[in-house]
Structure formats: structure tokens, C-alpha cells
Amino acid sequence: MRLTTKKILFIGVSILSIGIGCLFQYDKHPLVSVIIPTYNRAYLLPRAIDSILNQSFQDFEIIIVNDGSQDKTVALLKKYQKQSEKIKVYHHDKNKGVSAARNTALKHARGKYAVLLDSDDFALPDMLKTEVEFMLNHPTFDLGIPKKTAFNFNNIEEFFEWHYDIHEFLEGNRLGNIGNIFKLDFIKKHNILYKEDQICAEDYYFWIQMIQKGAKIIKIESKEPIVAFRVHSDNNYQGNCYATTNYAKSELLKTFNIPQKMYNDKCFIYRKIIKKYPHLMKPEDIEKGSHFYCK
Numbered sequence: 001m002r003l004t005t006k007k008i009l010f011i012g013v014s015i016l017s018i019g020i021g022c023l024f025q026y027d028k029h030p031l032v033s034v035i036i037p038t039y040n041r042a043y044l045l046p047r048a049i050d051s052i053l054n055q056s057f058q059d060f061e062i063i064i065v066n067d068g069s070q071d072k073t074v075a076l077l078k079k080y081q082k083q084s085e086k087i088k089v090y091h092h093d094k095n096k097g098v099s100a101a102r103n104t105a106l107k108h109a110r111g112k113y114a115v116l117l118d119s120d121d122f123a124l125p126d127m128l129k130t131e132v133e134f135m136l137n138h139p140t141f142d143l144g145i146p147k148k149t150a151f152n153f154n155n156i157e158e159f160f161e162w163h164y165d166i167h168e169f170l171e172g173n174r175l176g177n178i179g180n181i182f183k184l185d186f187i188k189k190h191n192i193l194y195k196e197d198q199i200c201a202e203d204y205y206f207w208i209q210m211i212q213k214g215a216k217i218i219k220i221e222s223k224e225p226i227v228a229f230r231v232h233s234d235n236n237y238q239g240n241c242y243a244t245t246n247y248a249k250s251e252l253l254k255t256f257n258i259p260q261k262m263y264n265d266k267c268f269i270y271r272k273i274i275k276k277y278p279h280l281m282k283p284e285d286i287e288k289g290s291h292f293y294c295k
Helices: 005-026 045-053 073-083 098-108 127-137 184-189 202-212 241-255 266-276 283-287
Strands: 032-038 060-067 087-092 113-116 143-145 148-151 160-162 181-183 217-219 227-230
Touching: 032 045, 032 098, 032 127, 045 060, 045 073, 060 073, 060 098, 073 087, 087 098, 098 184, 098 202, 113 127, 113 184, 127 143, 127 181, 181 184, 202 241
Parallel strands: 032 060, 032 113, 060 087, 143 217, 148 227
Antiparallel strands: 113 181, 143 181, 148 160
């Protein structure tokens, strides 16, 4: 059977189209990059990974950064990589700290959004679905804070709800870190990274950098908490973390053009925030409510 020039051309175009299609499919970026730093948590890490793999929303990649673990983490991650192509693993030769691990993950993240999860925490089944749908329906916002639940540091699952309000954020690191979703192009455009010399409150300063660059924050609405995080006894407000937290707080207040002499005047601060972020706090929130009451 002789092939005519027309048939040869048709076959060639078909093969090329299939090849381009396969290449596009291979290089297709996920909508969400879930970032999980880990260090010597092989005994808890599977719960965190499985909670993402079993999500009702599946357009994601999981970026796990092994920050120099010396336990069974490496073997565990090799097993998971064979289980799912969604899992991307990067290794630090030595322990560099959670800030460096998250920065490594951000460098390799390919999604439209990044979602944060630590290796001792876990997502509820609809976390990604709830967050992505909400952010897509509110495209002008850059950072979404979900409803969270917490359990104690002894790993006894006695859960309690974690509340977030922008006025509490001014008191210290109250946004939390786990489950938060943000636009990757925003932080890459403004070259926002975690400060690797900070041993605590590193996420607080990260959010403050976003706010300083004009990021808009929104609460993600849901009836129930969608992510669970483990509360540690050595929290960010103990020991030398006070200095780091206070430094970050002063940077935040500068964003609202609040003079240092007014740092302790909550009512003055809250009213300034209302002018800049009216969607986060209503005037009645500070005029009527209990410990936010202002005359």
C-alpha cells in the first residue's frame, strides 16, 4: 500500500498532536501545592500525607521537604513516592529549620495556590475543596484563613475550635499557619520568603510581609473546621520568642502608619485597621463587643 503525500502529512500531524497533547498533560500545573516540611516525624507524617491524598478535591501536588531527618523519614517517603505521582520530595542534607524547609518548598511549588500543613497536623476531607472554591469565588483576596480545630500536644485528640480575628492578630501570632491558603504568584512577585534566622513566629512575619505588600486577607467560610493542628507546649510566646513576635508586631503596626507611642492603644489601632481593611472588621465590632469595647 502506497502512502500519498496527503496521507503522510495527515499521519505526521496526528503524531505531532498526540505528542504535544502528552507533553501538555505531563507539564500541566496543579491548582494547589500543599507544602509539608518535616523533621524526625516519621511516626506522624503518614497521617498528614494521607489526609491530603484522600481529599475530595484532587487537583494538587504535595511538596514534602525532609529537613535532615535522622529517623525513618527517608524510607517512608520513598514508599509514598511509589504510591502517588502527586508527591514531590526534596531533602536537606542537614537540619536547617522549618523556615528554610518551607522556602525550599515554595521554590518548587507550581500551583496557583499554596496550602500549608505541618507533619504533625492533618486536613479534614473537604479542606482543599472548601478553600479552592472559596478563593476562586473571591478572586481579589490573596490570603485565606480557614476555620480550624486544635488538639493538645500530647497527641490526645481532645479537639477545640481555633478562632481567628484580625484584631487578635495585632496581639500576636493569631492567624496561625496550618491550612492557610495563599496565591503563589503574589509572594513570588514580591519576593516574600520566610526569615530563615527566625526560630519561632516565622509565619507571623511571613503574613506581615504579605500585608505590607498590599495582600488582602479573608476568612474562609465553613460550618465546621476543615483542618486540625497540634498545639505544642513550647508555643511561640515563651522564652526568646517574645522578642521575635514583638519585632514582627511592630513591623505590622508600621504598615498601618501607627506611631510607636500608640502601640498599646487598641481602640486607636482597631479604628485604623477598619479604614484600611473594612471587610475584616466592622465598626460595631469594637463599639459593642466585650473585650474589644471602645468608648
